Amino acid sequence: MFIVLVSLEAKPGGEIQLGQMLKSQAAKSLEEEPGCRQFDVLTYKDKSEHFLLYEVYESEQAFSDHLEMNHTMAFLNEVKPLVCQKNEQHLFSV
Template identity: 30%
Template structure:
């Protein structure tokens, strides 16, 4: 399995809009991608503009397909101006 961890810091005035948009992105991914096994969205309870995404795909190719999806492009374009910072790290699950 291929694991993706993404951390976002969102401009505070866009935190609510980002929350709604990222939850839709998670839902779209799970509904449309057979190889997307998990897509969790978490928020820091002490900083509601800090989000953590935990995603599991069958393999790296499935993640590449995820990033090529139209709804991913729409998500990236819509939230891009709201993002202060973003970091992405990938892992291979071993258990």
């Protein structure tokens, strides 16, 4: 399995919209991509502007395919103005 961890920080006032967009993206990825096994959107109890995405793909190729999906490309463009910080890590299960 190929795991992607993404931490995001919403710009002030953008946390509700960003949260909704993240949940929508997760649902579309799970519904439309056979290689997407899990896509969780998490936030912190006391830091609602911070989000953590936990994504599991059956392979690194499935993640590459995810990045080329129309819904993902549109999502990445739409959320850009709402995000002030992003960090992404790629891991493999053992």
